[in-house]
Amino acid sequence: MKKIKLNLGKRNYSILIGNRILKNLPGCIKKLNIGRDALIITNPKIKKIAGAKLENSLKKGGISYRFECVPDSEKSKSQRIAFKLIDKVSKYAKGKRVFIIALGGGVIGDLSGFIASVYKRGIPYIQIPTTLLGQIDSSIGGKVAIDLDCGKNLVGAFYQPSLVLCDISLLKSLPKKQLRAGLAEAVKYGIIKDKLLFSYIEKNYSNILNLNNQNLEHIINKCAAIKAKIVSLDEKEKKGIRTILNYGHTIGHAIETAGRFKAYTHGEAIALGMLAAQRIAGKLKIFTNQKEEKRITDILANIGLPSKIKGLKLNSIIKAQSFDKKFIHGKNRFVLPKAIGRVIIKEGIPLKIIQKSVESLRE
Numbered sequence: 001m002k003k004i005k006l007n008l009g010k011r012n013y014s015i016l017i018g019n020r021i022l023k024n025l026p027g028c029i030k031k032l033n034i035g036r037d038a039l040i041i042t043n044p045k046i047k048k049i050a051g052a053k054l055e056n057s058l059k060k061g062g063i064s065y066r067f068e069c070v071p072d073s074e075k076s077k078s079q080r081i082a083f084k085l086i087d088k089v090s091k092y093a094k095g096k097r098v099f100i101i102a103l104g105g106g107v108i109g110d111l112s113g114f115i116a117s118v119y120k121r122g123i124p125y126i127q128i129p130t131t132l133l134g135q136i137d138s139s140i141g142g143k144v145a146i147d148l149d150c151g152k153n154l155v156g157a158f159y160q161p162s163l164v165l166c167d168i169s170l171l172k173s174l175p176k177k178q179l180r181a182g183l184a185e186a187v188k189y190g191i192i193k194d195k196l197l198f199s200y201i202e203k204n205y206s207n208i209l210n211l212n213n214q215n216l217e218h219i220i221n222k223c224a225a226i227k228a229k230i231v232s233l234d235e236k237e238k239k240g241i242r243t244i245l246n247y248g249h250t251i252g253h254a255i256e257t258a259g260r261f262k263a264y265t266h267g268e269a270i271a272l273g274m275l276a277a278q279r280i281a282g283k284l285k286i287f288t289n290q291k292e293e294k295r296i297t298d299i300l301a302n303i304g305l306p307s308k309i310k311g312l313k314l315n316s317i318i319k320a321q322s323f324d325k326k327f328i329h330g331k332n333r334f335v336l337p338k339a340i341g342r343v344i345i346k347e348g349i350p351l352k353i354i355q356k357s358v359e360s361l362r363e
């Protein structure tokens with residue numbers, strides 16, 4: 001088992017990565033001293049797949065628990081569901097010192113973390129991510145949120161978990177489409193920070209998609225370590241360091257929103273967002289290396305991620321983009337590639353260039 005420390009002073013926590021490590025959970029809970037009553041937030045599908053394993057582990061460790069299921073959809077990151085759950089937490093919490101366990105992908109993680117952040121001005125929570133995207137990205141770093149109709153993650157907080165436990169064995173049931181979506185974020189880490197990781201994915205993407213434990217563990221370790229380092233340097237995205245994690249997300253989120261969270265998974269939309277950013281960088285002569293441009297396009301295509309935006313209107317994407325949180329002082333803000341392993345932040349990109357870049361990806 002590998003342990004990555006996220007250094008945030010009083011809010012330090014560990015990210016544990018390994019195969020079949022759920023059994024270690026009760027020991028960690030005891031050490032953390034966060035209570036002995038867990039409210040587990042998940043969805044019916046994940047409960048069926050991983051619920052019994054988690055239950056066994058908690059029972060053996062003498063931790064009491066209760067499951068609360070929400071529908072399996074981005075729509076669960078909504079005001080209605082969040083407040084219904086908060087009500088459930090408060091009922092369960094009577095006479096107890098309750099903490100939350102998020103058992104699921106990014107949707108469950110973001111929603112559970114949001115609830116933990118607001119209930120009684122904050123109770124502890126543990127992330128047990130069950131998607132590749134969750135294990136390499138969304139469970140780490142404390143960005144928790146729910147969505148509004150006009151845009152994603154618009155109501156939220158920075159609220160760090162007490163522990164992130166990534167059990168690779170939980171990924172075995174994950175559909176290929178979801179593995180591909182997770183790999184899109186892994187490619188993102190390669191482009192923003194680590195060209196060796198990028199080459200590793202180029203060589204091993206097929207093994208990763210076939211759930212080879214060693215390859216999976218390697219990329220989860222690498223990506224989690226990059227995210228932990230970036231978050232420890234700029235927890236609240238105030239110094240422009242954490243901003244690079246948004247690579248591909250400005251247009252990516254707009255595509256997700258325009259597709260009403262049904263047309264594309266988060267990872268697929270981010271793959272398209274990265275291609276859009278690459279085209280913007282090309283038009284601005286920031287990214288001119290054609291060989292590297294082809295390597296990025298090829299790896300995304302080889303993984304099986306979309307390379308064209310289908311069925312969405314240009315206007316609806318541009319409109320959704322204008323609600324992006326990365327808009328500051330009326331100026332848009334993009335993370336753009338300079339080379340594989342290096343990105344820059346650029347503000348005030350002319351709308352025409354954005355429109356042309358997105359349009360060139362539309363089918």
Ligand SMILES: NC(=O)c1ccc[n+]([C@@H]2O[C@H](COP(=O)([O-])OP(=O)(O)OC[C@H]3O[C@@H](n4cnc5c(N)ncnc54)[C@H](O)[C@@H]3O)[C@@H](O)[C@H]2O)c1
Pocket residue numbers: 043045046049072073074077104105106107108110130131132133134137138139140141142143144152153170171172173174175178181265266267
């Ligand atoms: N907080 C952050 O820093 C951050 C970062 C990236 C993404 N996100 C958010 O994460 C969400 C996307 O997360 P996601 O891609 O994990 O999607 P998701 O949570 O919707 O999960 C994808 C699908 O996989 C299913 N699933 C989960 N685990 C499974 C398993 N082990 N076996 C079989 N099926 C399983 C889910 O039920 C769901 O149908 C978005 O809401 C996005 O905004 C947050």
Ligand SMILES: [Zn+2]
Pocket residue numbers: 137185249266270
């Ligand atoms: Zn993302």
